[in-house]
Amino acid sequence: MKSFQFFVIAILFVITSCTIDKTDYEAELESEVPEFYEFKEATSFTSGSYKISIEALNGIFYKGYNELHLKVVNTQTNQVVTPSNVTFLPILSNTDGSKTSCPHEYNLGYDAVNKYNVGYSVFTTESSTATTWKLYVNFTADNQIYKVEKDITVEKQSNKNLNMTSFTGKDNEQYVIALIAPQKPKVAENALVAGIYKYNKPTIPAGVFPDPTQFSYSKVSGYTLKLDPRMPEPSMGNHSSPNNKDLVQQNDGLYQGIVNYTMTGNWTLNFILQNQNGLIVKGTLVSTDFTPGVEGVKSELFIDTLF
Known part of the structure; x- marks a missing residue:
């Protein structure tokens, strides 16, 4: 009889825990995902008789990936x-x-149809009293070289579907x-696109600041980003979903796979990054056990x- 009572109490504890977690989880979902x-x-700045304008989505530089015009x-x-x-x-x-940079397109390409140069920047942190960002832009017009610089503000990314992470791999490289x-x-099944970048450690002494050779990044080539999406909330039991596909590199240098979200809510994209030789750079397998209440x-x- 005592064993039965203990069992009932344990079940009630799990149900109560799940209810509390579920309530908190639903409260978090009340925030609308921006799009x-x-x-x-x-931002914009002038040099001589030229105005340089840099456009971004929503007119804001965000932490994470930013396409720039x-x-x-x-x-x-x-x-x-x-x-x-x-x-x-x-x-x-x-x-x-100290001064560092972030993944970026140093030599900007040109879109002849829309008449602007195009590139990207993956800002790795928001602006604060302790961290400030500045852009250094050079260009040639009418056979004259122009060099301009401008302080900018990088905002927090409010859309968790555009989150990022930085880390040191087992190969001691920065990614x-x-x-x-x-x-x-x-x-549904969603096309999941990500950029994977590596810091190019300088091989020569620094020149005149800002020397681009000291702040260079590149898209990693031929890697595989293995994907295991799960709902980590205790009320969700760490369950996953079928028909997901690992991310592999496409012709544009970005990585694409499939993530199958079977319901709205908090999801964790668990990754294992493998290099072109199949060696693990970073990441660990996660348990496939169903763990309600944990x-x-x-x-x-x-x-x-989160969506």
Whole structure:
């Protein structure tokens, strides 16, 4: 009889725990997932007779992946010009005087149809009193070289589906993984797109600041990002979903796979990053056990999402 009573109490404890967790989880879902598709001017500056405008989604630089459009306009004629040798370098300064960068497109390409240069920057932290960002942009127009710099503000990314993570791999290299799509997932199989970047350790002494050779990143080539999505909330029991596909590199250098969200809520994308030789760079397997009432254990490499 005592054993039966203990069993009933244990069941009630699990149900109560799940109810509390479920309530908190539902409260978190009350926040609407933002979705932005319009590029607006995030910052601008002038040099000589030229205005340089940099556009980003929603007109804001966010922590994480940012596609960027750079336009150059002759302020005397109000005409868009086609600059050459356009370079873009973001620099993060810390209160201790150290300076670092983040994954970025240094040599910007040109979109002839829309008449702007295009690139990206994966800002790794928000601006604060301890960390400040500055952009260094160079370009050539009318056979003259222009060098400009501008302080910018990087905001917190409020959309968890665009989260990022940075880490040191088992190969002692510094990596960044940034989610790019989908902005607003559906309860379905979703194309999951991510950028995977590695810091290129300098091989030569630094030149005149800001020397781009000291702040270089590249997209990693030929890796595989193995995916195991789970709902880690105690009330969800750490369950996963079928038909997910690992992320592999596409022709544009980004990595794409499939994540199957079977319901809305908190999901953890558990990853294992393997290099082109199949060696694990970072990440661990997670348990496949159903664990109601217990928070799911995550891989050592993961990104949380919410929709």
